[in-house]
Amino acid sequence: MDIEEKTLKRLNSPQELEALRQELQRASSAKSKTITICCGTGCLAYGGAKVAQGFKDEIKARGLENEIEVKTTGCHGFCERGPLVVIRPENVLYQRVKPTDIGEIVDTVKDGNIVDRLLYTIPGTKTKVAHEHDVPFYKKQMRLVFGANGYIDPTSIEDYIGCGGYTALAKTLYSMTPDEVISEVKKSGLRGRGGGGFATGAKWQSTQEAHGDTKYVICNCDEGDPGAFMDRSLMEGNPHAILEGMVIAAFAVGAHEGYIYIRNEYPVAVKHAERAIAQAEAMGLLGRNILGSGFDFTVKINRGGGAFVCGESTALMASLEGRVGEPRAKYIHTSERGLWDQPTVLNNVETLANVPLIINKGSQWYSGIGTANSKGTKIFSLVGKVNNTGLIEVPMGITLREIIYDIGGGIPKNKKFKAIQTGGPSGGCLPESRLDMPVDFDELTRAGSMMGSGAMIVMDEDNCMVDIARYFLSFLEGESCGKCVPCREGLKRMRQILDRIISGRGEDGDIELLEDLSETLTWGALCGLGSGAANPIMSTLRYFRDEYESHIREKRCPAGVCKPLITYNIVEANCPNCTLCIKACPAGAITGRGKKVPVVLDQSKCTKCGACFDVCRLNAVEVR
């Protein structure tokens, strides 16, 4: 326990919690302005830590500590434009802030002026946008769960309490029965955000009804899905919301012990979760006799070893027990026999973060958002070939087109949209014709893809769909635990077939063979890893069959990706011999012939590394 945690005062009733909140709100309104600096992983990679420290030093040097508050927060979502700095309460958004900009920003904070050059400019125009909520990236979002990330310091429990944190817990413990909590969650229509979309209320009920001396609540923060980082950002940016959700779940099902399973690659998430647990325990919001109610619930952290399959419920529990993370058949549900064979609730990070919201605002309010069978909002990670990459939270039912073009700002470099991959390794690729489809659990499944954890990877004309299918297969082949034959052998065989197709040795009948194997895997694999693995293949075959056919029949990769099928060539008309590519070529395959004369590329030396294509600024290298 930190020194700081020792000085936190224990709260023994909802009244004490409320009194503290009012006191905190008074204290914070004494300072007229807050400078919030994003210190999420994305912004840190762009130098966010130096910017944050710079602001702290500057405010101190100017003696403004009593008027202006400097706060470091978790990810705001718009990572593409980091480091982000927001001046509140006006919500002026500065992007790509450098330490040298600090003095100028502080100059303007007090008098309400704005530093124009640091504002977001709408691409292709000269229009600058001053306020966070007017930036197109944020405009269509509905940041119910993720919004607090931009306002609170994740290492301060006071911040969370100040903005209404733990009220749902107080309400649960003092004015609701476990049955009422479950019924409220059921009525809200909340479905799990971890991939399967299972009704959360129903899951809690079966654990509540199951027989067992001890019950457990586990928060799944494994997030093995490549391309997704919302769980990480929530755990790093607002860990108390997840703890609050866990305690409410525990109260509902009658559990007194819980675990947060975080992958070891997320050290900041581990640190912030540990800190949050210590703080909440010190304040009586976790541990024994929570808020004086007599209810006990403790939480421990377990760091995962970074195997994708360990996100699967039974594998996760095996690994929590200190065994190899292999799934088992689920003829008995983990809600009845889970961790140490006891009834266990396993929920995703985002699912749990939705719970306090539902308790506070009521199931009726919650179920007013979204579509018929998918309620509320969903956080997506919008990444790949899209202008505004980052995390977005949108109401269920929004269309893919709105996501990619209105929020994401479209495809970079005037390229053409080709596909969007949703749902991770068990999901699928959707083509342009599906862009106007509303996004929810059922629509995505119907279209041959999945919600999954919410990764959305946008691809343009330069991405090859056969390559993407192969990518997912080889990913899953590497991650398969190898316990059951359809998955172990099937994935390997399918990857071999795709390897052949990609190298130009594809044969008639390969597509049918892939379809056959897909079906075997879907029905024969033991766990979701294997049974979902065929999805990327089937969806690409469904929507992009012609690309497979070009590879097999014409021995051609239309997107110019598959190495054995392509060559790099010099477009003589465009090349003035700037020599950039000569310097970049590791194989010495390009030679100059003098000023203003196009360079020559020797195919026999070329290793197809693509370096010349990447450095040439004049479109003088083409892929065929």
Added chain:
Amino acid sequence: MTLDTKSFAEVVNTILAKYENDAAMLVGILQDIQSELNYLPRECLVMVSEGLDIPLSRVYSVSTFFKAFSLKPRGRHSLHVCMGTACHVRGAEKVLDKLQTELCLCAGETSPDMKFTLETVNCVGACALGPVVVVDGEYAGQVTTDKVKSILEGCK
């Protein structure tokens, strides 16, 4: 603290004590040992198996199951190239190729002078910045082949 000042036994015993020799914490124990020693030496695995009173085979099966564990010593600088989907579609493969050529190493190998270990990972959770390379724990985003040299030069 480094190896010069602490013996394997000290490292293992301190960590086992921290977890109260709880076999259920095996994964965490191995993670802690690895973060002190940079890899999992055979001697340590034997000590863990004795300390927790579980078969050595179980310690081995866990430490080979998870890719995060290494049974071989690793270099002073670790380079993790993200091969996740978001990075893949933005050209992670090319970045890895370039690193392999520059370092004369395949992914998973350590240079003979123990300076670099090159590894691939499946998403480090900074997908908005893809392609991502993590250099000694620091994230480098939007890496292109022509940035590779300066990344390597940054490792002293």
